[in-house]
Amino acid sequence: xxxxxxxxxxxxxxxxxxxxxxxxxxxxxxxxxxxxxxxxxxxxxxxxxxxxxxxxxxxxxxxxxxxxxxxxxxxxxxxxxxxxxxxxxxxxxxxxxxxxxxxxxxxxxxxxxxxxxxxxxxxxxxxxxxxxxxxxxxxxxxxxxxxxxxxxxxxxxxxxxxxxxxxxxxxxxxxxxxxxxxxxxxxxxxxxxxxxxxxxxxxxxxxxxxxxxxxxxxxxxxxxxxxxxxxxxxxxxxxxxxxxxxxxxxxxxxxxxxxxxxxxxxxxxxxxxxxxxxxxxxxxxxx
Amino acid sequence: xxxxxxxxxxxxxxxxxxxxxxxxxxxxxxxxxxxxxxxxxxxxxxxxxxxxxxxxxxxxxxxxxxxxxxxxxxxxxxxxxxxxxxxxxxxxxxxxxxxxxxxxxxxxxxxxxxxxxxxxxxxxxxxxxxxxxxxxxxxxxxxxxxxxxxxxxxxxxxxxxxxxxxxxxxxxxxxxxxxxxxxxxxxxxxxxxxxxxxxxxxxxxxxxxxxxxxxxxxxxxxxxxxxxxxxxxxxxxxxxxxxxxxxxxxxxxxxxxxxxxxxxxxxxxxxxxxxxxxxxxxxxxxx
Numbered sequence: 001x002x003x004x005x006x007x008x009x010x011x012x013x014x015x016x017x018x019x020x021x022x023x024x025x026x027x028x029x030x031x032x033x034x035x036x037x038x039x040x041x042x043x044x045x046x047x048x049x050x051x052x053x054x055x056x057x058x059x060x061x062x063x064x065x066x067x068x069x070x071x072x073x074x075x076x077x078x079x080x081x082x083x084x085x086x087x088x089x090x091x092x093x094x095x096x097x098x099x100x101x102x103x104x105x106x107x108x109x110x111x112x113x114x115x116x117x118x119x120x121x122x123x124x125x126x127x128x129x130x131x132x133x134x135x136x137x138x139x140x141x142x143x144x145x146x147x148x149x150x151x152x153x154x155x156x157x158x159x160x161x162x163x164x165x166x167x168x169x170x171x172x173x174x175x176x177x178x179x180x181x182x183x184x185x186x187x188x189x190x191x192x193x194x195x196x197x198x199x200x201x202x203x204x205x206x207x208x209x210x211x212x213x214x215x216x217x218x219x220x221x222x223x224x225x226x227x228x229x230x231x232x233x234x235x236x237x238x239x240x241x242x243x244x245x246x247x248x249x250x251x252x253x254x255x256x257x258x259x260x261x262x263x264x265x266x267x268x269x270x271x272x273x274x275x276x277x278x279x280x281x282x283x284x285x286x287x
Numbered sequence: 288x289x290x291x292x293x294x295x296x297x298x299x300x301x302x303x304x305x306x307x308x309x310x311x312x313x314x315x316x317x318x319x320x321x322x323x324x325x326x327x328x329x330x331x332x333x334x335x336x337x338x339x340x341x342x343x344x345x346x347x348x349x350x351x352x353x354x355x356x357x358x359x360x361x362x363x364x365x366x367x368x369x370x371x372x373x374x375x376x377x378x379x380x381x382x383x384x385x386x387x388x389x390x391x392x393x394x395x396x397x398x399x400x401x402x403x404x405x406x407x408x409x410x411x412x413x414x415x416x417x418x419x420x421x422x423x424x425x426x427x428x429x430x431x432x433x434x435x436x437x438x439x440x441x442x443x444x445x446x447x448x449x450x451x452x453x454x455x456x457x458x459x460x461x462x463x464x465x466x467x468x469x470x471x472x473x474x475x476x477x478x479x480x481x482x483x484x485x486x487x488x489x490x491x492x493x494x495x496x497x498x499x500x501x502x503x504x505x506x507x508x509x510x511x512x513x514x515x516x517x518x519x520x521x522x523x524x525x526x527x528x529x530x531x532x533x534x535x536x537x538x539x540x541x542x543x544x545x546x547x548x549x550x551x552x553x554x555x556x557x558x559x560x561x562x563x564x565x566x567x568x569x570x571x572x573x574x
Contacts, residue, residue: 018494046371061345061348081337
């Protein structure tokens with residue numbers, strides 16, 4: 001086929017998939033390219049804009065490394081991540097809702113035991129966390145794997161500190177026989193997503209603020225249950241209604257009250273104010 | 288806004304653009320994200336597929352360097368590049384048609400004079416090129432800048448040779464007072480686009496061949512005229528009707544006849560068979 005024009009090119013592309021033996025790939029590529037072409041035709045994309053797009057995508061890929069995932073950040077800020085979560089994680093009544101994974105998870109969180117201080121030096125007011133993990137029918141889930149990560153009082157994750165090698169405010173833990181997990185961390189604060197890359201440029205150019213309301217990330221896995229990727233958001237945060245990644249669920253907003261110096265939930269005596277957080281996670285059963 | 292679901296997220300995104308002061312950016316982002324969300328909803332994108340997409344885009348960006356532009360290759364193979372060219376380069380009757388830019392242009396082509404051998408050692412049968420550049424009304428365009436690049440007999444551009452520093456089969460030249468340009472190069476051959484990267488994986492998985500029909504690239508600039516980005520394709524090539532990047536225009540398919548050893552157009556005596564190519568480029572006037 002020669003002399004393909006703006007009206008015939010989409011059908012020409014689809015025809016090239018005749019030999020595709022993977023029906024799902026064929027379906028996804030057909031829909032993707034049809035929407036991509038429709039987009040370009042709808043806005044009458046110019047050649048300069050096309051080149052800007054190429055340069056933007058290239059810069060986004062080159063911003064990614066072991067500590068930074070700029071394409072996840074892009075997907076998050078365009079609402080694609082939350083849309084994908086919403087489509088796939090329709091939660092059974094009573095089970096904890098999911099939200100976005102975000103770009104700051106690492107695969108090397110240190111293992112911690114019950115009662116540990118997982119902040120490991122990250123700055124912030126102490127937060128005493130006491131959570132339980134149970135199944136839909138209320139059965140406590142013993143030995144559930146809980147992956148936790150969060151930003152510090154400066155609004156930064158450990159991986160955002162240039163030169164910092166150790167992991168802070170990040171842990172891999174297991175629930176006890178009663179499905180319970182207690183640990184010390186720091187109270188999360190609201191923070192802007194990283195704006196020093198291509199995604200930050202788009203946010204600025206489009207007049208959007210880059211803030212996420214304060215939250216702690218949880219990834220919880222238990223045998224026979226669907227993995228839960230979620231956050232707990234801090235009640236009262238000014239960005240709860242304008243989260244830059246569209247991730248807030250009312251059911252995930254929890255109190256993290258501040259207490260005057262004194263005896264903490266773990267029996268220790270605190271010379272500084274501290275916060276507490278209690279929550280019950282409910283995992284949906286598989287199959 | 289909280290508890291955004293798959294049905295409300297597109298409107299929620301658009302609302303975030305309320306403070307965008309650039310109406311074109313607002314229009315482009317609104318259309319882009321609407322189509323992106325529609326695509327995800329239409330195919331019911333899974334979380335695993337979403338992650339595959341993130342990894343694919345990241346790998347594509349990281350494959351790019353000064354010698355390789357994998358995102359242009361992706362755009363080319365999805366038909367987006369040719370669509371953009373077709374929308375923006377509606378050619379006035381009589382003017383030379385445009386086609387895709389491709390991923391192999393470099394900004395450091397060596398300057399060459401009339402009659403030079405621009406192959407500079409690239410393997411292939413000699414091609415004697417004799418082209419003219421004129422305006423729509425037939426006026427020859429003297430001093431037009433002509434940027435030329437092409438693959439060799441092995442189907443490779445100079446930048447695809449690991450460790451090769453010099454530029455081969457690539458040149459920046461100017462037309463003479465009669466708008467004419469003569470040089471020696473090599474006859475182009477059909478070649479597969481690079482398949483050792485993410486784009487190659489998609490082509491294989493979708494049952495598509497990676498071939499482009501043989502061609503020589505031209506980028507021609509002359510004062511008062513629209514820059515012309517085009518190719519000349521070699522008549523008789525088996526891939527003219529299935530170019531992997533959808534770029535073939537009938538008007539750009541030209542003869543490059545093979546001649547037995549003997550006297551060449553430049554008066555030299557050739558001991559090996561050689562090819563000739565003559566063509567008239569017509570540039571559209573600006574404004």
